Amino acid sequence: MSVFHDAERRLWLLRTPHSSYALRLDDGDCPRAVHWGAPLTLEQAAEIVAPAPRDISSFHGGPSDPELPAQTGASFGPASLQVRFADGAGGVEWRFDGHEIDGGHLRLRLADRHYPLAITLHYRVREDSDVIERWTELSHTGQGEPIEVQRCDSASWSPPRGTRLSHVVGAWSAENQLVREELPVGETVLTSRRGATSHQANPWLMLDDGTATEEQGEVWSAALAWSGSWRITVQRTPFDGVVFTGGAGHEGLRTHLGPGETWTSPVFSGLYGTAGFGGVSHAWHAHVLEHVLPHPQELRPIVYNSWEATWFDVNVDGQLALAKLAASAGAELFVLDDGWFGARVNDWAGLGDWTVNRDRFPQGLGQLIEGVHAYGMRFGLWVEPEMVNPDSDLYRAHPDWVIHMPNRTRTTMRNQLVLNFGRPDVAAWAHEWLDRLVSEHEIDFLKWDFNRSFTEGGWPDSGDPDRLWDAHVRNLYALLDRLRADHPHLRIEGCSGGGGRVDLGMLARVDEVWTSDNTDAVDRVSIQHGFTQVYPVRAMAAWVTDSPNPLTRRLVPLRFRFHVAMAGVLALGGNLTRWSQEELAEAADLVAQYRLIRPVVQHGVVHRLTPPDAPVVGVQYSLGEQVVVFAYRVNTRFGHAPWPLRLRGLDPEARYRDDDTGAEHSGAVLLAHGLPLDRLPRGDYASLVVRLTRM
Ligand code: GLA
Numbered sequence: 001m002s003v004f005h006d007a008e009r010r011l012w013l014l015r016t017p018h019s020s021y022a023l024r025l026d027d028g029d030c031p032r033a034v035h036w037g038a039p040l041t042l043e044q045a046a047e048i049v050a051p052a053p054r055d056i057s058s059f060h061g062g063p064s065d066p067e068l069p070a071q072t073g074a075s076f077g078p079a080s081l082q083v084r085f086a087d088g089a090g091g092v093e094w095r096f097d098g099h100e101i102d103g104g105h106l107r108l109r110l111a112d113r114h115y116p117l118a119i120t121l122h123y124r125v126r127e128d129s130d131v132i133e134r135w136t137e138l139s140h141t142g143q144g145e146p147i148e149v150q151r152c153d154s155a156s157w158s159p160p161r162g163t164r165l166s167h168v169v170g171a172w173s174a175e176n177q178l179v180r181e182e183l184p185v186g187e188t189v190l191t192s193r194r195g196a197t198s199h200q201a202n203p204w205l206m207l208d209d210g211t212a213t214e215e216q217g218e219v220w221s222a223a224l225a226w227s228g229s230w231r232i233t234v235q236r237t238p239f240d241g242v243v244f245t246g247g248a249g250h251e252g253l254r255t256h257l258g259p260g261e262t263w264t265s266p267v268f269s270g271l272y273g274t275a276g277f278g279g280v281s282h283a284w285h286a287h288v289l290e291h292v293l294p295h296p297q298e299l300r301p302i303v304y305n306s307w308e309a310t311w312f313d314v315n316v317d318g319q320l321a322l323a324k325l326a327a328s329a330g331a332e333l334f335v336l337d338d339g340w341f342g343a344r345v346n347d348w349a350g351l352g353d354w355t356v357n358r359d360r361f362p363q364g365l366g367q368l369i370e371g372v373h374a375y376g377m378r379f380g381l382w383v384e385p386e387m388v389n390p391d392s393d394l395y396r397a398h399p400d401w402v403i404h405m406p407n408r409t410r411t412t413m414r415n416q417l418v419l420n421f422g423r424p425d426v427a428a429w430a431h432e433w434l435d436r437l438v439s440e441h442e443i444d445f446l447k448w449d450f451n452r453s454f455t456e457g458g459w460p461d462s463g464d465p466d467r468l469w470d471a472h473v474r475n476l477y478a479l480l481d482r483l484r485a486d487h488p489h490l491r492i493e494g495c496s497g498g499g500g501r502v503d504l505g506m507l508a509r510v511d512e513v514w515t516s517d518n519t520d521a522v523d524r525v526s527i528q529h530g531f532t533q534v535y536p537v538r539a540m541a542a543w544v545t546d547s548p549n550p551l552t553r554r555l556v557p558l559r560f561r562f563h564v565a566m567a568g569v570l571a572l573g574g575n576l577t578r579w580s581q582e583e584l585a586e587a588a589d590l591v592a593q594y595r596l597i598r599p600v601v602q603h604g605v606v607h608r609l610t611p612p613d614a615p616v617v618g619v620q621y622s623l624g625e626q627v628v629v630f631a632y633r634v635n636t637r638f639g640h641a642p643w644p645l646r647l648r649g650l651d652p653e654a655r656y657r658d659d660d661t662g663a664e665h666s667g668a669v670l671l672a673h674g675l676p677l678d679r680l681p682r683g684d685y686a687s688l689v690v691r692l693t694r695m
Contacts, residue, residue: 002104002125004042012099012106013042014123016130019272021123022048023067029094031067031108031121033158036220037272065158065243067121068136070094078187078233080153080245081136085115086145092119116142116259121155131269131287136247139262146256153231153247154268159220162207162242165234166277168530172199173518173551175499176530178612182210183236191231193250195403195418195454195469199500203230204534206280207242214278214608215648221273221280222246223534225292225504226266228473229253229454248473253466263470266505277533278648282605285536289603292508293539294484295491299598300512300538300569301378302591303493304331305447308519308545309575312339312346315360320371325576327375329584330591334372335380335447335493340365342392348415351387352394354433369442380445380493381437385430386476387416387451401426403468405458413452420459421479422471431479438487447514448480450496473505480509493541499527502535512539512569519545519573520552521564522634522685528568528619529612537621538602542566543573544587556685558583560632562590563687567601567619567630570594597691600626607648616677618645625694627656631677633686644674651694659691667694 004013010025011034022034022045034048070081072091084090097109097118106123120137134155140147165183167190168176190205192198204223212219224230224246232246246268257263271287273280289296304326310318314336323334339345340361342353350357356364365381372379388395388402390412395402402417404410410417421427437443459468484490494501494510498517506513513535516527524542531540542565548555565571570591576584594601600623609618609629617632631645650656652668665675670692680688 002127003101003106003123005099005101006042006046009046010096011042011046012108013040013045014104014106014125014132015039016125016132017127018274019130019132020045021132021270025096028073029096029110030073031094031110032064033067034064036157036159036270037218038274065156067156068119068153069156069245077235077243078245079151080156080247081119082150083117083152084148084150089115092117111141115147116140117147126291128290129287130273130283131271131291133267133269135267136265137262138257140257140259143259146258149255149257149263150253151247151249152263152265153245154224154265155247155270156243156245157220157222157270158243159207159272161209161218161240162220163236163240164208164210166206166208166533167204168202168533170199170201170530172497172500173516174523174527175199175502175516176202176527178526178530178533183207183234183242185236185238188234188236189231190234191250192229195229195457195472196450196496197227197230197501197503197506198453199498203232203246203503205232205234205244206277206533207234207244213276215276217276218274219272219277219280220270221284221534222268222270223284223504224266224268225508226473227476227501227503227505229469249469253469255466255470256464269504278607281533281608284534285532285606288504288507288536289538292504293511293536294509295511296538298511299602300541301332302330302594303333303335303380303445303541303571304329304377305335305337305543305571305573307337307382308543308550308573309577310339312344314339316362316368319368322576323368323372323375323377325579325584326572327377329572329576329587330595331377331572333378333380333445334375335382335445336365336368337382337447338384338449340381347389349389349391351384351389351416352392352419354383354437365441373442378444379442380447381443382447382449383434383437384449384451385434385479386419386421386472388419389416400460403454403457403459403472405456405465406460408456408458411455413455416452418452418454420468420472421475422459422462422468424475427475427479431482434479434483435486438483438490444489445491445493447493447495448510450501452497477505477509484509499531502531507535507539510539512541515540515542515568518551519543520549520554521556521561522554523552524564525617525632525634526612528564529608532606532608537568537606540568541571542568543571546574546578558586559590560685560687562587563630563689564632566590566594566597566689569602570598593689597621597628597689599623600628604628605649609645609648616642616645616680620647620649622649627692627694629675629690629692631680631688631690633680633684635684636682636686639682642677642680644676646674647671655695656692657695659693664695665692
């Protein structure tokens with residue numbers, strides 16, 4: 001049993017394998033947080049039920065933090081729920097209407113005492129995960145006027161400590177840059193107002209008291225499963241109280257809940273751990289593999305993607321030439337990227353016209369697909385269903401299908417506009433052509449792109465224009481779910497100009513994500529470090545491309561480029577027709593090495609052994625008896641020999657043999673002293689992969 005109830009004290013306790021969460025109703029029926037942290041019994045949690053009053057003066061807030069602060073009573077922190085009724089009243093006066101416990105799922109049914117608003121708080125725990133899922137359901141239970149909803153977060157969380165905040169920031173080509181800094185007193189908002197998750201921020205956070213390390217210490221973390229605009233507000237008081245609330249949408253949006261309507265928030269999951277940031281990452285990875293990704297047991301294939309080889313200049317002969325080289329290098333799935341359809345010969349035209357360009361593919365896609373199959377690879381195709389170029393037949397026919405506002409310029413970004421997937425006709429159109437495309441061709445894989453943010457976020461004539469922000473994402477999810485259900489063999493790579501739409505909502509519907517448009521191996525080290533804080537390596541696509549890198553112009557040896565990409569879901573993305581015979585042979589050799597370590601990298605436990613800017617960066621993967629260690633030195637300094645890399649998670653009693661050299665190490669020495677890096681070459685861009693097997 002994982003959910004416990006003390007009826008007399010109106011207290012609930014949720015247990016996970018290594019944590020617990022307790023909440024209770026106060027005298028006014030308002031649900032309030034009691035405990036989030038170490039495992040407690042119901043009896044123990046009951047001791048915390050009546051905390052010493054904190055409201056020592058009339059200017060303080062209430063005694064403990066509401067589960068969903070709703071702008072009523074003496075509650076002055078960031079509100080999770082902001083509603084407005086037709087008569088101008090706002091907030092919620094709570095009334096408890098009962099609860100249900102169904103396995104690990106607790107439903108607390110609450111309602112407003114006066115207005116026809118029902119609020120159900122959902123909690124779900126599982127026996128094999130420390131993640132506590134929370135979400136909120138709002139229902140208009142009356143007749144008459146709609147209720148205006150200004151904010152409805154999934155949950156508010158109240159960790160007992162949290163004066164340091166970890167999160168990621170970034171930009172296009174610079175996703176997932178980890179920031180770990182003192183949380184300022186006041187309110188800190190992490191958000192995206194872009195209609196998508198964003199490159200700039202990602203909807204997760206970790207809080208600790210400033211003492212946690214990669215391996216030790218208490219960490220409270222949370223991640224939101226939503227791929228549209230989002231907002232997490234963290235409040236720290238001068239006396240080190242911390243609460244945070246998060247959910248879909250951004251400030252200023254207003255939607256209306258009509259009579260009989262129910263709106264369900266996305267899931268905002270929390271996770272507490274005592275084994276530092278690394279431990280929390282492991283728990284998130286295990287959870288995503290077990291409960292989020294659609295086919296977690298699979299090994300991701302080695303993709304070849306031709307984008308950086310040909311850009312928009314695609315045709316059947318050129319792609320077949322690349323396919324042949326890709327197959328001999330060991331690729332298992334060939335992806336034709338942008339430029340295969342309509343008048344899409346550059347990014348100015350044709351987006352939205354999803355018919356094969358017959359100048360480029362005179363016999364349709366079939367010829368390329370057959371060729372790819374003949375080389376022993378599966379076939380994948382790039383699509384960007386949510387977008388349109390103004391210069392397209394689709395836009396000429398349906399200028400009203402895009403997200404727009406009356407009397408406002410339709411801002412283009414990358415010369416494109418966003419289709420309003422909130423509209424059922426637009427969503428149905430997209431389903432129709434995608435379903436036909438996948439049915440008529442042997443397509444095993446779609447790379448699903450999304451290359452700009454929302455602007456002029458309106459939906460004229462809908463009566464409720466801000467619904468767009470929610471409805472677009474829900475219809476996107478429904479479309480992905482339906483395509484997957486109807487085409488069970490189909491695998492999907494999520495992409496948004498690189499990693500602009502990576503979150504637990506997307507990871508439930510795609511098999512991997514394109515991590516960044518930046519394929520420079522040096523930059524990737526920090527991008528991958530940030531990615532793995534919450535998301536598993538199993539979903540982190542990483543291509544080896546050309547040198548100099550097309551974006552950064554950096555010259556990086558093939559081996560270093562491979563070794564960085566081999567720490568994720570390895571793929572190839574360079575112009576192989578320009579690679580020398582030696583480079584192609586070296587590539588084939590490294591791909592073969594990756595095959596040996598792929599299960600460990602994709603399914604193992606990842607240990608980030610150093611920060612991403614260490615003189616020698618180390619990353620370790622462990623699965624069963626196998627251990628794989630990557631070491632990277634970008635710049636050599638002073639010609640000093642590298643320090644040994646201390647490994648983690650090994651058995652100190654066991655011995656480990658190096659699969660390549662036969663050298664033996666004792667686990668205790670590898671843990672305490674480290675793995676000697678004498679095989680790391682001298683000079684810049686030096687890298688090494690060490691494979692160890694427990695003896
Ligand atoms: C985005 C993707 C790239 C590529 C291009 C095609 O930028 O991230 O990988 O698919 O679009 O236009």
